[in-house]
Structures are given as C-alpha cells and as structure tokens.
Amino acid sequence: MLPIYAGPLETTWYYTFRVICGLILLFLIAPILVVIPLSFNAEPYFSFTPGMLSFDADAFSMRWYEDIINNKQWIHSAKNSVIIAFFATIIATTLGTVAALGLSRPEMPYRGAIMGLLISPMIVPLIISAAGMYFFYSEVGLTQTYAGIILAHAALGTPFVVITVTATLTGFDQSLIRAANNLGANDTYTFFKVTMPLIMPGMISGGLFAFITSFDEVVAVLFLSGFEQRTIPRQMWAGIREQISPTILAVATILVIISVMLLATIELLRRRSDRLRGLV
Numbered sequence: 001m002l003p004i005y006a007g008p009l010e011t012t013w014y015y016t017f018r019v020i021c022g023l024i025l026l027f028l029i030a031p032i033l034v035v036i037p038l039s040f041n042a043e044p045y046f047s048f049t050p051g052m053l054s055f056d057a058d059a060f061s062m063r064w065y066e067d068i069i070n071n072k073q074w075i076h077s078a079k080n081s082v083i084i085a086f087f088a089t090i091i092a093t094t095l096g097t098v099a100a101l102g103l104s105r106p107e108m109p110y111r112g113a114i115m116g117l118l119i120s121p122m123i124v125p126l127i128i129s130a131a132g133m134y135f136f137y138s139e140v141g142l143t144q145t146y147a148g149i150i151l152a153h154a155a156l157g158t159p160f161v162v163i164t165v166t167a168t169l170t171g172f173d174q175s176l177i178r179a180a181n182n183l184g185a186n187d188t189y190t191f192f193k194v195t196m197p198l199i200m201p202g203m204i205s206g207g208l209f210a211f212i213t214s215f216d217e218v219v220a221v222l223f224l225s226g227f228e229q230r231t232i233p234r235q236m237w238a239g240i241r242e243q244i245s246p247t248i249l250a251v252a253t254i255l256v257i258i259s260v261m262l263l264a265t266i267e268l269l270r271r272r273s274d275r276l277r278g279l280v
Helices: 008-038 063-070 072-103 111-118 126-140 146-170 175-182 187-216 219-224 232-242 247-276
Strands: none
Touching: 008 247, 063 072, 063 247, 072 111, 072 146, 072 187, 072 232, 111 146, 126 146, 126 219, 146 187, 146 219, 175 187, 187 232, 187 247, 219 232, 232 247
C-alpha cells in the first residue's frame, strides 16, 4: 500500500510498476484467453468467426465438449492420463518425501551434490531425459507399457516433491522429534504421529505438482507409449498432426481449469503450512 508520505516520484513508480506487472501477466495468459472462447466456436475453425465477434448466440456451441464425451479415443486417453498420473504421483511423493527427510538431516554428507542430482530432471532438457529413458527402458522391456510411462513420470515429478517438502522442513522444529524419542516413541511412530502431520501440506503440494507434471507431459509419452498408452496430451498432439479439430481447444480449456484449481489448492496449502510453522 502506498504510504501517505510518498512523493511524486514514488507515487509514479508505484503505479508504473503495477502497470508493467499487469502487462507482463497479460502477455503470459493471452494465449489461454484466446483458446477458451474459441472452444465454444460453432464452426470447425481455429479462428474467430464474424458471428463470434458480433456475439451472435448461434455462433457459439458446446458441440466440441460433447465430442469429447462421444469420442471413445478421448475417453480412453483421459482414463490413461488419470491412471498414469495417480500412480506416478504416489511414487514421486513417496520417493521425494524420503529424499527430503534424508537431506534435512545435518549429518547427511554431500547434501548439495545429492540435491542437484535429485532436481536434475527439472534442469536437463526434457527431450534429453525422454531419449535416455527410451534407450534404458528398451533394454529392460518397459517401452510401450503403462509401468514404463508411470516410472518416467514419477522421475519427472519427484524433484517437485523434494523441493516442496525440503522447504517445509526448513522451519521444522527438530526438538519435537527429540521430545518424542525421550517419551519412548520409536522412529516409525514419531514420523507418522509428529513429523508427517506437520509436513503434510508440503507433501500434498509436491504431489499436486507431480500430478500436474504427469498429466500435462507429452515428450516422454511420445518416446515411450504405444497406441494403447495414449494420454490426453499425446492425443492432442496426434489430433493436431492428423485431424485438426476444435475438440482440441475444448480439451485444452478443461486442462486449464484443472490446472488453475490445482494451483489454487497448492497456494492454500502453502499458506496453511506457513501458519503451522508460525511464519504468518
């Protein structure tokens, strides 16, 4: 909030900064804002028709959303995306939490190097990771299998869990663990009754990030999946190459809504975690 003693220069910069931020935000979300209304186009075009520009009711339709429901391939792809993302999230959350707990211990050697290795899937270009997975999984027979795609998505989602849980553990009071041990609780009981409830917001946030990563990922699926393992992003890719249809825009709109809801949930969990740690 602008203080009452601010001078003309500070006032000018206060409003200019917010205008700049607004323009940057508009630049980032403009493609999304274009896709959403186009998904209601009554005509099979990827452009605004004269009727849409004049807000003619007949120019808008739900036909492309109905096409998702009536198209068996889209339904099959949606089921694959949910199943793969669910199991990949479970694996990524488990591995990421265990890794974060290990990295949070002060006696852990080479923590910096290990952390860099764990988050490398976020840094290495995805095409390189996908190519490496393809060659490795080809040797062990995991290409064109659900297990191979789930493991690949779990590897891509684990760094998000490591980062969020590590951030949660930063403000964790280690004296609570010592108090539980002094009262006779073993390590397993202490984790489930003391540690886990306090870091749960970070675990859920990381899990949601892993779920979004798996649900939206297409590069690894292009390398590893067969026809039966098609996910929604893979089906959208195939639709753009083989048969351009505004159904793709309808699917994209649904994915945007799902992503916004998940990100809103992550923000609520982050605030709850801050309250639990006494940061707000």
